[in-house]
Structure formats: C-alpha cells, structure tokens
Amino acid sequence: MITRFLLSNMDRRGLVFLALIAAIGLLVPLANLLMPAGSPLHVSTATMSLWGKYLCYALLAISLDLVWGYCGILSLGHGAFFALGGYAMGMYLMRQIGSRGVYGNPVLPDFMVFLNWQELPWYWYGFSSFPFAMLMVLLVPGLLAFVFGWFAFRSRVTGVYLSIITQALTYALLLAFFRNDMGFGGNNGLTDFKDLLGFNVQAQGTRAALFAMTCVMLISGFLIARGIVSSKLGKVVIAIRDAESRTRFLGYRVDRFKLFVFTVSACMAGVAGALYVPQVGIINPSEFAPANSIETVIWVAVGGRGSLVGAALGAVVVNWAKTMFTSGFMAPYWLFALGALFVFVTLFMPKGILGTAQGWWESRKRPAPVPAAEPAPAE
Amino acid sequence: MNAPTPGALTSSLLYLDGVSVSFDGFKAIRGLSLTIEPGEMRAIIGPNGAGKTTMMDIITGKTRPDEGTVMFGGSVDLTKLDEAAIANLGIGRKFQKPTVFDFHTIEDNILLALKSKRTVLKTLFWQTEGAQQKRIDEILGIVKLADKRERLAGSLSHGQKQWLEIGMLLAQDPKLLLVDEPAAGMTDGETAQTAVLLKEIAKDHSVIVVEHDMGFIRELGVKVTVLHEGSVLAEGPLDQVSANERVVEVYLGR
Numbered sequence: 233m234i235t236r237f238l239l240s241n242m243d244r245r246g247l248v249f250l251a252l253i254a255a256i257g258l259l260v261p262l263a264n265l266l267m268p269a270g271s272p273l274h275v276s277t278a279t280m281s282l283w284g285k286y287l288c289y290a291l292l293a294i295s296l297d298l299v300w301g302y303c304g305i306l307s308l309g310h311g312a313f314f315a316l317g318g319y320a321m322g323m324y325l326m327r328q329i330g331s332r333g334v335y336g337n338p339v340l341p342d343f344m345v346f347l348n349w350q351e352l353p354w355y356w357y358g359f360s361s362f363p364f365a366m367l368m369v370l371l372v373p374g375l376l377a378f379v380f381g382w383f384a385f386r387s388r389v390t391g392v393y394l395s396i397i398t399q400a401l402t403y404a405l406l407l408a409f410f411r412n413d414m415g416f417g418g419n420n421g422l423t424d425f426k427d428l429l430g431f432n433v434q435a436q437g438t439r440a441a442l443f444a445m446t447c448v449m450l451i452s453g454f455l456i457a458r459g460i461v462s463s464k465l466g467k468v469v470i471a472i473r474d475a476e477s478r479t480r481f482l483g484y485r486v487d488r489f490k491l492f493v494f495t496v497s498a499c500m501a502g503v504a505g506a507l508y509v510p511q512v513g514i515i516n517p518s519e520f521a522p523a524n525s526i527e528t529v530i531w532v533a534v535g536g537r538g539s540l541v542g543a544a545l546g547a548v549v550v551n552w553a554k555t556m557f558t559s560g561f562m563a564p565y566w567l568f569a570l571g572a573l574f575v576f577v578t579l580f581m582p583k584g585i586l587g588t589a590q591g592w593w594e595s596r597k598r599p600a601p602v603p604a605a606e607p608a609p610a611e
Numbered sequence: 612m613n614a615p616t617p618g619a620l621t622s623s624l625l626y627l628d629g630v631s632v633s634f635d636g637f638k639a640i641r642g643l644s645l646t647i648e649p650g651e652m653r654a655i656i657g658p659n660g661a662g663k664t665t666m667m668d669i670i671t672g673k674t675r676p677d678e679g680t681v682m683f684g685g686s687v688d689l690t691k692l693d694e695a696a697i698a699n700l701g702i703g704r705k706f707q708k709p710t711v712f713d714f715h716t717i718e719d720n721i722l723l724a725l726k727s728k729r730t731v732l733k734t735l736f737w738q739t740e741g742a743q744q745k746r747i748d749e750i751l752g753i754v755k756l757a758d759k760r761e762r763l764a765g766s767l768s769h770g771q772k773q774w775l776e777i778g779m780l781l782a783q784d785p786k787l788l789l790v791d792e793p794a795a796g797m798t799d800g801e802t803a804q805t806a807v808l809l810k811e812i813a814k815d816h817s818v819i820v821v822e823h824d825m826g827f828i829r830e831l832g833v834k835v836t837v838l839h840e841g842s843v844l845a846e847g848p849l850d851q852v853s854a855n856e857r858v859v860e861v862y863l864g865r
Binding site: 237477484 | 671673693694695698699703704706710711712713714715719722723724729730731734735736737779783
C-alpha cells in the first residue's frame with residue numbers, strides 16, 4: 233500500500249527530478265572522494281557542502297509548497313520549523329563534544345559552564361542519543377505545528393491574518409532563543425561541533441556522507457509530498473485552497489485536512505534543518521529571523537508555486553544566485569536583486585520558472601493552439 | 612434516519628419553528644416556521660432580502676439562529692452542528708453562484724462530492740472502487756458532462772457549471788437538497804432541462820428550491836412557500852399563492 237501511495241501516477245517531470253537527485257547524490261560524493269584534487273572531475277568539499285546546503289533549502293521549499301502551493305496556507309514562519317529541527321540536531325552534536333570543549337566539562341556544553349550553570353537542564357536530557365535526537369527533529373516542529381494549527385485552523389483564521397500569526401510565531405521564537413537563560417546558547421547558538429555518530433563532522437568522508445544523506449532525504453520528502461498531493465486527500469486540499477467553504481459544505485472537516493498537511497510539512501522542514509546544521513557547522517537564532525521565512529516564500533514563487541519540482545528548483549536557483557551575488561563586487565546589491573527578482577517573477581512569470589517553461593514547451597509542441605471546438609454557450 | 616426515531620418530535624424531515632436571526636440589529640429572519648416532509652419538493656420564492664439565503668445558511672450550519680428550533684429527521688438539532696457534520700447527515704447545498712472546483716477536472720469534482728468517509732486517513736489512502744466509478748459515470752451521464760470529464764471545471768460555461776454542481780449534489784446522495792436559484796443565468800432551453808432534472812431527482816430525494824423564475828416554478832409544479840421580511844407570507848400551490856392579495860402586493864409587484 234505504501235509503495236503504491238508513493239509511486240502511483242508518477243509523471244515524467246517527477247521521474248527526471250528523482251533521477252537527477254539520485255545521480256547527484258551518488259556522483260558528487262564519489263567525485264569528491266575518488267578524484268584527485270587536480271582533476272577536472274573533482275568536486276571540492278566546500279562546493280559539495282555548499283550544494284548540500286542548497287538541497288536542504290530545496291527540501292524546505294518543498295515543505296512550504298505543500299502548504300502554500302497546494303493548501304493555500306501562506307506560512308511566513310516556516311523557517312521556525314527548519315530552525316527547530318536544526319536546534320535538535322545541534323543539541324545532539326553539542327552533547328557529542330563531551331570533555332573536548334574549551335572548559336573540558338564532560339557533561340555541560342561550554343556556554344553553560346560560561347554561564348556558571350551547575351547541571352544540564354532537563355530538556356537537554358536524552359540528546360546524547362542519536363535516535364532520540366532524530367525523533368525530536370521530527371517531533372518538536374511537528375508538535376509545535378500541530379498545536380499552533382489546531383488553534384488557528386479551528387478558529388478559521390485564514391489568509392493574511394494567518395500569515396501574520398506565523399510571522400509572529402517565528403519572531404517570538406527568535407527573541408526567545410536569543411536569551412541566554414533559555415539554555416540554547418543565546419545569540420551565539422550552538423557550534424564547534426566535533427562528532428556525528430562517532431565520525432568527525434569536518435572530515436571529507438563525513439561531509440560526503442551528509443551530502444548523500446541530504447539527497448536521500450530530499451528524494452523521500454519529494455515522494456511523500458507527491459504521494460500526498462496526488463492522493464484524494466491532495467484533491468481535497470486543492471479544493472480547500474480554491475473554495476474553502478464549498479469544501480466544508482461537502483462534508484470535509486477543513487481544519488483537520490489543513491492540520492494534517494501543516495504538521496507533515498513542519499516535520500519535513502525540521503528534517504531539512506537537521507541536515508543543514510552539520511553541513512554549515514552552526515545553528516543560531518538568526519535562523520528564526522522572519523526574513524528567512526519570507527525568502528523561502530520567494531524561492532517557491534520563483535520556482536513555481538503548486539509544483540513540488542518547481543519549488544525545489546526555485547530554492548536552488550535563488551540560492552545559487554545569492555552565492556554568486558554576495559561573493560563579489562555585487563554583494564551590497566543582493567537584497568535589491570532579490571526584490572527585483574520577486575517583482576519580475578510575480579509580474580511576468582506568475583507560474584514561476586517551471587510553469588513558464590512548461591507553457592512554452594507545450595505551445596511549441598502544438599504550434600497552433602486551436603481552441604477546443606465548443607458550442608458557444610448561449611447565455 | 613429515514614424512519615423517524617422513537618424519540619422524534621415530528622415525522623417531518625426538516626422542521627423549523629420560530630427561528631429568528633439578526634445581523635447588527637437587522638432581523639433577517641423573524642419567527643420563521645417551515646416543515647418539509649420526506650420525499651417532498653418545495654419551491655421557495657420571495658423578493659430580495661426576504662431571507663431565503665439566510666434560511667439556507669441556518670439549515671446548513673453556516674449561521675446560528677438567535678432563537679428557534681431546527682430539527683432534521685425528527686431528532687437531530689441542527690443548531691448544534693457545524694457545516695461538515697450537517698453535510699454528512701445528508702443535507703446537500705447548491706449555491707446561487709455556481710461554486711465548483713475550477714482547478715479540478717469535472718470527474719474529480721464529482722469524486723470529491725461522492726458519498727464516502729471524509730476522514731483524513733480514508734482520503735489519503737483512497738482507491739476508487741468499481742461501484743463508485745460506475746456511480747460517477749452514471750452522474751456524469753445524467754448531467755450530460757460525460758464527454759467533458761477530463762476538462763477543468765473552470766473551463767465550463769455558466770449553465771454547465773450549474774449542472775455540474777447539481778451532479779455534485781447527486782453524488783453526495785443527500786436526504787435533503789437545498790438548491791439556490793438553479794436556473795439563474797440559463798437559457799430557456801436549459802431552464803426547461805433543469806426542471807426535468809430536478810423532478811427526476813425529487814423522485815427519491817427531498818428538495819428545497821429557491822427560485823425567482825415563475826415559469827420555472829410552474830414547470831416544477833410543486834407546493835410554494837412565499838417568504839417576506841424573514842417569515843412565511845403564504846403557502847400552497849402556485850396558482851393559489853399568486854392569487855393571494857398580499858403576495859401580489861409584496862412580490863409580484865405592481
């Protein structure tokens with residue numbers, strides 16, 4: 233049943249995407265590990281980690297597209313779920329440091345020693361275990377989304393009001409995580425990681441494995457999201473997006489369907505955050521910044537809202553452009569470029585890169601689009 | 612729920628008594644009482660602002676009445692339930708402005724309406740069974756959209772959307788259908804066909820039709836209730852009602 237759920241009605245675009253990510257996930261780590269540094273086929277560890285970061289963003293974009301593109305919930309706080317997943321992973325990595333910290337305390341992370349704390353806060357218990365931490369990567373964002381969604385969707389908060397509340401949610405978390413007494417390292421966040429499952433996080437092999445794992449998770453996330461949107465539930469969710477009250481009069485409990493996709497999406501964003509942290513080596517409260525969540529919305533809009541492949545594509549393209557822009561003389565102008573890109577896409581490519589390309593492709597295939605022979609409706 | 616349950620207050624399918632509701636001090640419905648028997652088709656007419664749509668909102672749970680009784684099947688208090696629960700009890704509604712899911716195909720529109728368990732898990736792992744597919748095909752045939760099943764509903768003409776929505780009501784298989792202005796914006800030919808379709812449906816469903824078009828109501832040939840300023844002004848066969856002095860005054864106009 234699960235296989236059928238994940239693979240039924242796979243379209244060509246989805247297959248191309250899956251094949252591409254699988255190929256990247258296999259070939260890039262090999263090119264990094266096996267090719268000598270001078271070879272033109274060699275991929276440097278820095279480049280690989282950078283692209284690993286883009287692919288984490290792609291997973292985040294897919295999770296946002298699931299709620300925004302398909303269910304019409306414009307979440308401007310999806311960065312919060314991403315950051316919470318990241319913090320859960322960061323807490324595991326902190327506990328792995330053990331007595332190798334600057335202060336050499338076998339239990340307490342450095343920042344707690346610095347704050348003169350005597351013992352580990354209760355909510356850090358268990359994070360030395362990898363399976364527990366991974367469970368929290370899913371559970372913490374999922375639970376927050378569930379509780380938040382429960383109240384918001386039941387009281388029928390929709391549209392711009394919901395967007396504002398999600399924005400407030402991530403901003404509140406930003407302020408909370410900035411506080412030293414929260415026990416998450418304050419504004420410095422969590423960093424100086426040493427080991428992941430006993431492997432050095434800085435080592436080339438670990439980096440390659442993390443990259444491959446990111447591809448595996450991106451593929452899984454895509455399959456799950458696609459399974460959801462191509463099921464009957466996906467049709468209900470699109471119906472909710474287009475005519476919410478009509479769907480309610482058909483007997484669907486709209487709040488429960490929204491809650492389901494919102495929670496699944498938050499878990500997916502959490503996984504993206506957890507993969508992101510060991511690859512960039514730090515997690516701090518700035519990940520909760522409202523601007524980050526808004527940027528995610530732009531990726532999805534640029535790539536093509538309502539298309540999972542489009543969302544992933546948008547995340548990679550915009551972030552690649554961002555790297556190009558911010559690492560040269562153009563650096564001061566990145567935000568202008570991002571804004572201009574958003575305006576351009578909204579005005580001229582309302583279906584995003586993928587939607588526009590598809591429209592162009594179809595009009596090429598059928599050169600003269602004859603309007604369907606339809607008896608003119610006499611009205 | 613077809614047969615009145617032992618504790619039933621009434622044998623009527625739908626029973627409204629002394630229902631009132633006001634919006635910001637404006638009394639949209641005042642002391643409205645109405646009963647619909649199982650299997651009955653009823654036409655409701657009235658000038659603009661008479662409370663026809665508000666009455667439908669109350670029956671379907673969109674609006675809560677300030678006072679009064681609204682019972683379904685003799686024993687279910689509709690004022691305590693929300694839209695989804697009421698829809699699942701077996702009350703279907705067609706809106707005045709045809710509301711179909713524009714970005715779904717016509718077939719998917721029917722599939723979404725098709726009577727089935729509406730839970731999250733059931734829809735996630737949904738498989739359309741043979742009997743269900745047969746029913747979808749049947750309905751597409753009844754509303755004459757079978758050859759357009761793969762097209763997006765948004766591409767239909769106004770009249771076709773009205774028919775699709777009636778098809779969706781059929782798929783829901785409700786005990787009671789509330790149909791708001793089914794003939795609005797239709798040609799005379801389409802109107803006549805719609806009347807035939809509704810009469811066909813009324814053979815095994817109870818139907819309430821709200822309509823402005825007198826010719827259409829005459830074609831239906833059913834009992835008529837006239838609403839005026841939120842309560843019932845007259846009730847009876849069309850000829851009798853249209854001979855009523857007060858009705859002529861408030862509605863048929865002079």
